[in-house]
Amino acid sequence: MRRATARNGAGEACASGGTVPAIVATMTLPTSLRLLPAACAVACAASGCVPADADPTAGAGRAVTLAGPVRAVDSGSWRTIRGCSAGCVWSQYFWVDLAVRDEAYDKEVGILWTADDWATVHTASASYEADLGDGYERWGVDVDAGLYSDLGGGGPDDIAFAAFARMAGQTHWDPYNDHYIFRPVSEDRPxxxxxxxxxxxxxxxxxxxxxxxxxxxxxxxxxxxxxxxxxxxxxxxxxxxxxxxxxxxxxxxxxxxxxxxxxxxxxxxxxxxxxxxxxxxxxxxxxxLAPSFAFTAPDLDGAPLAGIVRVSATARTDLPVAGVAHRVDAGAWRAGATAVLSTEGMADGWHRVTFRARLGSDADGVDAAGSYSFAVRNRLAPLRPNWDPGAGDATWGVAVGGDGTVYLQVDGRGVVRYPPGGGETAYEPVSGRVWDLAVDGAGRVYGLENHPGYAVWRWNPDGTVDRGFGDGGRLDLGAEFAGHGFDSALAIAWGAGRLWVAGGCFRYGSRCEAGRPSVNAFDDGGALVAFTELPADAWPQALWIDGAGPGGTAWVADGAGGRLFAVRGGAVVATVDLEGEVHPRGLARAAGTWYVVDDGPSRLAAFDAGGRFIAHWLFGGTGDLPGGVDLPRHLVRWTGGELGVLDVEHGRVVRFAPLP
Missing domain, CATH: 2.60.40.2440 (Carbohydrate binding type-21 domain)
Structure with a gap:
């Protein structure tokens, strides 16, 4: 098979020393490179012609040894990032190593190169680097190819170059042009x-x-x-x-x-x-070609789904996909590769989400379909409406008083009280960042500070800081308590006449002798009355206080191991292993059933007293559907038994009915 006539004509003319077509001859070279007729030099560089003195031979799969005054032997590239904002800007560089036969002391060695298919030709001079032996020298070229950016379409598709050497009044060209920087071909990979x-x-x-x-x-x-x-x-x-x-x-x-x-x-x-x-x-x-569908959906060890279910599909094909649509069971088709649905109102049993991919274009294409089946079992259900003050601010802590008053730690405002009858009261601001809240029977509010230090603040029922508590209203958890201290405080609760704080020492130090997590009980004045070490691998994330018995029992949710520890009298007296992979972030109990906000699949999950899974409700990562929660954190229970999950993102409490 032969190349196009114009290209072949240029190559043959250069090889024989003749003329070339005018379209090639219009390209120019620097004066120093015009020892070969300019049009021929450019034609060889741009067209890859083979000069008459080149005699390449090739066996089946064998590398070809090139001879001649100059040849390219190696090349590479690098780039330097100049800055990034919406996209990055960088300088593109490349290098070329040349082998040049030592035919004269004075030499001019270099390359012609282009980044736009020879529409523009550049010259770069090489420098002597070393003696290669056998009468050859190594010369090197380093080239700054210019600035490029992501927003400008990225770097060049490739950089092509041709090598030359001028010696003793003659200009010699590497006989095998073009060479390429990014995707080269060579004797070894032709x-x-x-x-x-x-x-x-x-x-x-x-x-x-x-x-x-x-x-x-x-x-x-x-x-x-x-x-x-x-x-x-x-x-x-x-x-x-x-x-x-x-x-x-x-x-x-x-x-x-x-x-x-x-x-x-x-x-x-x-x-x-x-x-x-x-x-x-x-x-x-x-x-x-024919697509196979890959699905992303909640994986709960085969348990039936309930709540806000998000199912996504990817059509695995190299054909262009014009669009994807989906439908649930026999419902209407909707655009998009992700179905977000609520199981509320769906019958228990198997259901299906079908995805339809349009391959090719909308006008000239073909449809391919795949489906994902899942089982539904509804037990937990959201209540309407959510408890929502309507501010829309992010909230990081929540507590509910015995009279139904809700207390929120609101970004930029601090603690705010919302009584059942309506209205709101902003509490006196404090210097630390409060993460969790608790309220005692007298209406005093406790806030767990986790930045800049670890401490507990207390407010009076009228919203003022209780300056008789700790040091001016702040109990410093970094101070030593009977030889123990905190370098992390993660959860707070009030119950059985005590203030409970879970956290502890996760590193050794002067105040962290054990280096282990702990649960600590303080009396009304802030004095430490009980210190209980937890297993070293525990990560306490939530507390629930059972007021029965002397001093009460603190239940601690382990966010790392899916365990509940019962702490009483300074010791862990019981452990409940929750079934499945569970990462609790909130904890409550009602009628002998444990409820946890699970940070794994993002759900409210119910377990019996022994930790066996009963039911769950998936939050779905959206606040647009009833029972949906964007960023769940704490769990509270009203005196009437209903549960509330704090939606940090939307500053509201999403309500659920407990199991019957």
Whole structure:
């Protein structure tokens, strides 16, 4: 197979010292490079022609040894980031090593290079670096190729170059042009697939791509062999020359309505009596055709789903996908690859989300479908309306008093009280950042500070800071309490006449002798009355206080191990292992049932007294549906038994009915 006439004409003219077509001759070179007629020099650099004195030979798969006054032996690139905002800006650099035969002391060595397919030609001079022996020297070129940015479309597709050396009144060219920086071909790798894709055209799937080959000889053939049935049968299509050393191919595959699973192919290059393959190291190149669907959905160890369920689908195909739609059971089709649905009102049993992908274009394409099935079992249910003060501010702490008053720690405002009859009262602000809240029977509010230190603040019922508590209203948990202290405080609760704080020492230090998490009880005046170490691998995240018995029992939720520890009298007296993988962030109990806000699949989960799973409600990561929670954190219980999950993102409490 021969190249286009204009290209061949340029190559033959250069090789024989003649003229070239005018379109090539209009390109110019710097004066120092015009020892060879300018048009011929540019034609050789831009077209990859083979000068008459070059005599390449190639065996089947053997590397070819090049001789001549100058040749490129190695190249590479790097870039330096200049800055990033919406996108990054960088300087692109590349380097080339040349082997130059030492025919004269005075030499001019360099390269011509282009980043836009020879529409613009640049010159870069090389510098002597070392003696290579056998009469050759190594010369090197470092080139700043300019500034590029993500917003400007990224860097160049490739940089092509041709090497020259001027010695003793003659200019010599590397006989095998062009060379490439990013996707080079060489004697050792003479054929390279540059790009390939599959598409739907005129109702059929087609494979197309570009190939680059090393210019061993004037006559050459590039072909693509492909199969859609794992090589039971195969076909072959010839590539056509595009420009320089690049070729392109296009192969019909199958009707769009009967797509095979994939196409597998390899590229063959024949030149100078040799044959070379690009078959991806024996694995062959592949494109997926008929899509397989991958689904992302809640994984709860096979438990039926309930709540806000989010199911996403990805059509695994290399064909272009114009759009995806979905529907639940036999409902209406909706645009999008993610279905967000509520199981409230759905019958217990199996349901299905079907996804439909449009392959190709809307006008000329084909539909492919896949479905995801899941079981529903509704036990927990959201109540309406949510408890919502309407401010929309993020909140980080919540507590509910015995009379139904709600206390919130609101971003930018501090503690705010919301009585059942309406209205609000902002409490006196404090210097620390409060993370969790508790309220005692007298209406005093406790706030757990986790920045800049670890401390507990107390407010009087009228909203003023209780300056008789701790040091001016602040009990410093960093101080020593009977030889113990905190370097982390994570949860707070009031019950059985005591203030309970979970956290402890997670590193060794002067106040962290044990280096273990703990639960600590303080009396009304802030004095430590009980210290209980928890297992070293525990991560206390929530507290629930049972007032029965002397001093009460503190139940601690382990956010790392899914355990509940019962603490009484300075010791862990019981442990409940919650079934499944559970990461509690909130804890409450009603009628012998444990409820936890689980940070794993983001849900409200119910367990019996022994930790066996009973039911759950998925929050779905959205506040747009009843029972949906964007960022769940704490769990509270009103005296009437209803549960409340703090939605940090929306500054509200999402209400749920307990199990009957």
């Amino acid at each position: 054929v390279r697939l540059l790009a390939s894709s599959v598409a739907i055209e005129d109702g059929a799937a087609v494979l197309a791509g570009r190939v680059r080959v090393f210019d061993f000889a004037y006559d050459k053939r590039v072909a693509v062999r492909y199969t859609t049935d794992a090589w039971t049968t195969w076909r072959e299509v010839d590539a056509t020359w595009v420009r320089d050393d690049d070729w392109r191919f296009r192969a019909p595959l199958a009707p769009a309505g009967a797509l095979p699973g994939e196409v597998e192919f390899a590229v063959r290059y024949e030149a100078a009596g040799g044959q070379w393959w690009d078959n991806r190291g024996g694995a062959n190149h592949r494109h997926a």
